[in-house]
Amino acid sequence: MENIALKTTNITKYFHDPVTIPVLKNISLEVKKGEFVSIVGKSGCGKSTLLYVLSTMDRDYEGELEINGVKVTGQSLNNLAAIRNESIGFVFQFHYLLPDFSCIKNVMIPGLKLGKFSPKEVEERAYEKLKMFGVEELALKKANKLSGGQQQRVAIARALINDPAIIMGDEPTGNLDSRNTGIVFDLFQKLSHEYGQTLITVTHDEDFAQRSDRIIEMADGEITNHGHK
């Protein structure tokens, strides 16, 4: 069981506004280390909601969530923040960089927060990550001066700064043209296959999903296909 990166047991979640309705129903799933998983389904099927539960940011659910064999459910907010900082990297549909900071600072901030490396080392690592995505020449530019594709690549670099065990993406290519989507997909694949990092992405993009290792299909708050090959 050591190679399980993430595991959920009977996760159920309700939305209360305007009326109480279940959005996730008894979701149990396992994701192995190094797997590249896509979660697909129609709008409103609960796939994003599930991702935010998995991300530890959404704590309003029933059931149990384990990350790297550690039970996460019920931990304090501060602990959860520390877990996210160290073990989870996020990529969002909208790029969400901090516009007042340079690209390299954006990438460095979670690393500085973790404090595992000295600021100097963090800077070197951040530069390496930017290089991986071919945006190293933008390092000193302010984040709000970049194009969408560039911002998304910087955002992915940021997600990787602490070498997280799991990288989560909420429509990471939803706002990108096909060329940039291709670049991002190749990077994700490289991360999972070469660096052994676990990727969980929610996507509408059929193409993108088809090329990943495993597709989890969801409908009406339930997993209809675990996609085990």
Next chain:
Amino acid sequence: MKISVNTEIALTYLSSRKKQTAVAAMGVMFGISMFIFMQSLMKGTNDYFEKSSFSTTAHIRLYSENKVADAHMLNNFLKDNSTKILTNPKQLKQSQGLTNPYGIIQNIRKNPQVVAVTPQVTANVIYASGSVNINGTVAGVSIDEEDKMFDVQSNMKEGDLHDLNRVNNGLLIGKGIADKLSLHVGDNITVRAGSGSPMIMRVVGIFATTIKQIDETKSYVNIVQAQNLLGKDRSYVTDIKINLADYNNAPKVAKDIETITGYKAEDWVQSNEQLKAAFKIRAIILNSVIGVILLVAGFGIYNILNMTIYEKIKEIAILKATGFSGKSVISIFLQQAVYIGLMGGIIGVIFGFLITFMVSKIYIGAGTLKYLPMSFYIPHYIEAVSFGILTTIAAGFFPARKASKVDPVTIIRG
């Protein structure tokens, strides 16, 4: 220098909106400089009035006071345990002089708080020159000690106060008397105390205090001359004046002396109650003005931070998503408030000093007061900065807490 991520983010936010930061800091600056200015003005004024009151009043004055008759003698006579009730008790006349004054002085000197003790003979007199008479009081003093206690020298308008020691029947008179009787240094004047025979004295000096009533009635003579004037012996002393190292201890020391000597010891607070009341009222006015200023500055910071948080709500969500805890978010925003406070504080201190300095050069020329009395008192500056920073922390805390409660899921999902 190694600075934490939180600090770095706080500083970046501040520097990326320089205008807002400057406006907020300016609010604090005004608050703090006004605080310093007002405090300096108040302390300067208070010091001035205190000083001018101490130019005529000792910290403690010991004198013999008439007492209301009590059952003391009756008890001594009857020697029983019954309760005596005196109906309509009257004041008992006490001798005006203090018994064994020099022994008392010796005794008082032993108190470590006492820095100066001087005996005085006070007499109500009539000054006469030509056909005009004026009522007044003569203070028989040792002029050197009197000068040490009250700085008589600074009030001298004509003549030399030390002539009181040299000229046998010398007299220092207030300017009011001199004007009314048309006297100059070197003129003679007849002085008559109630019970003694009239004496001819020579004016050796004229003084003017800030208090008109004193200038029109008071004169100084050598203590021996005052005793002669009253026809009393050399041990006759009506008052003992005492100055302390710290006049704020006067009420307590006065009580001690009263218990030891059995005479009435009046401290300056009792004799200057109106002064104390004025101090208090000024303090209340001042503190409410400062309070309002700091409150307004605080609201300025609160507003600006609140707006920043609305603008940056997505960024806060991202910070939280990437592993910043609520505490870190509070730290980021509180630090911004603190830096605004520090900036405003430092500029405010400089500005406050400048205002105080400039105002202290304004000539007003009212009476003996030439310039506005301003004090330059370091604790005011320290207080101002601490109040300023406290206000900014208080003002920054609520927006910061709000920021820390941002739920990243709702913000990021939209």
